[in-house]
Amino acid sequence: MNATACTPAPITRRLALAILGMAAALFALLSLSACSSTPDLQAFEDAFAEQEADLLEGVALDDYVNPSDYGFSFDLSEPETEDGVTTTNGTVTVANDSFQTIYDVKGTYQDDTFTFSVDEGPTTPIAGVDFDDEHDFNGAESxxxxxxxxxxxxxxxxxxxxxxxxxxxxxxxxxxxxxxxxxxxxxxxxxxxxxxxxKDGALDGSYSYSSDSMSEGSFTTFQISDFNADDGTFTVSYANKYASGTAQCTLETIELDEDSLEQAQDDGTAVADAYQFHFVGDSPEDRDVTIEGYLSQDDNSIVSNSWLPSSGFEVMGYTQVVYGTVSGTLVK
Structure with a gap:
């Protein structure tokens, strides 16, 4: 039986392999050193997030919005290295659920140190308001x-x-x-x-004064009947010491604007701070009589401002009637 002997490789071959191994290790070390000295884009972003963390407090105030956390989003160029200095340029956006601010950014890496130049740009809303306590809403879909x-x-x-x-x-x-x-x-x-x-028949009934603002010649009777819920029409029967009769009136809705809202609030005729309900009617018995008023929201009352006989006097045995405005609050 023949055995085959193992012959060691020549010394020159072993030396060549060793030299190649050392060269490969040296190349890997140099490559690692080169990579560590030239930061990539992610390294710039991480350094910015650490150094500029105070930007995450945001710029806009949280009036009318629910506070939410801010975050960074980056739009920076790929880093370039020249004469040992690595730079990147672009923008960084700081945003939460409500607002965003865009910053112009230049990043520099030199001598193992990151530095950033940051200029604040525009802040804009990216969503509307969430709540308004004064106007009593929350969770708004603005x-x-x-x-x-x-x-x-x-x-x-x-x-x-x-x-x-x-x-x-x-x-x-x-x-x-x-x-x-x-x-x-x-x-x-x-x-x-x-x-x-x-509401059908809601205005029907007798009304009397409850305020001290009435003038001479104010109503002795004020009766509403036949209130029609479909068209807002009704009849007023009125009387004072100088005249009596009826007036056919129509209730109308008036949308309040800034000019009229304050007065309507003051006299109690603002309904939901959005409307007034006003009626007016003339008496067929006397063309000089006008009955009018505004409805108050809560207390079954009418703020009346009517044109009626307000006083009288005699001239040579004949009664002379003076017409004027009769004001006051009538309560059902």
């Missing part, structure tokens, strides 16, 4: 309407002694940037649709 504005529409139902109102009210807001800061600000409201259902 819509951005352009030019840094938004609006919220709510549906309200108000029940009064004479009608049930269901209507939409729209609140308007603008994103401001002034000495106070950057924030949502309320700018106004309007009623944009409604359904008003009068």
């Amino acid at each position: 819509e951005l309407t352009g030019d840094d504005t938004c609006e919220v529409t709510t549906t309200e139902t108000i029940d009064t002694w004479f009608a049930t109102l269901t209507f939409n009210r729209t609140y308007h807001y603008k994103f401001e940037n002034d000495g106070v800061g950057q924030y949502w600000a309320f700018t106004g409201e309007d009623v944009n649709s409604s359904d008003i259902q009068y």
Whole structure:
């Protein structure tokens, strides 16, 4: 049986293999050193997030919005190295659920140190308001309407002694940037649709004065009958010491605006701070008599401001009647 002997490789071959192994190790070491001295884009982003963490506090105020955490999103160029200095340029956006601010950023890496130049750019809303305690809504689905504005529409139902109102009210807001800061600000409201259902016979009944604002010649009787819920018509029977008769009246709905709201609030005739209900009618018995008034929301009362005989005197045995405005609050 023949055995085959193993012959060691020549010394020159072993030396060549060793030299190749050392060269490969040296190349790997040099490559690792080169990579560690040239940061990639992720290294710049991580360094920025650490050094500029205070930017995550945000710029805009949280008026009308639910606070939420801010985060970074990066749009930086691939780093370039020249003469031992590595740089990147671009923008970094700081945003949460409500706002975003864009920063112009230049990043530099030199001598194992990251430095950043940061210039603040525009702050804009990316969603509308969430709540408004003054106007009693929360969890709003607001819509951005352009030019840094938004609006919220709510549906309200108000029940009064004479009608049930269901209507939409729209609140308007603008994103401001002034000495106070950057924030949502309320700018106004309007009623944009409604359904008003009068209550049949609700106004019918006798009314008498409850205030001291009545003038001479005020009503001795004021009776409403035949109130029609379909068209708001009714009859007023009136009398004072100088005249009596009836007036055919019609109730109408008036949408309040900024000019009329304050007065309507003051005299108690603002309904849901959105409407007034006013009626007027002339007496066929006397063309100089006008009966009118505004309904108050809660207390079965009418703020009356009618044109009636208010005083009288005799001239050569004939009674002369003076007409004037008779004002006061009539309560059912």
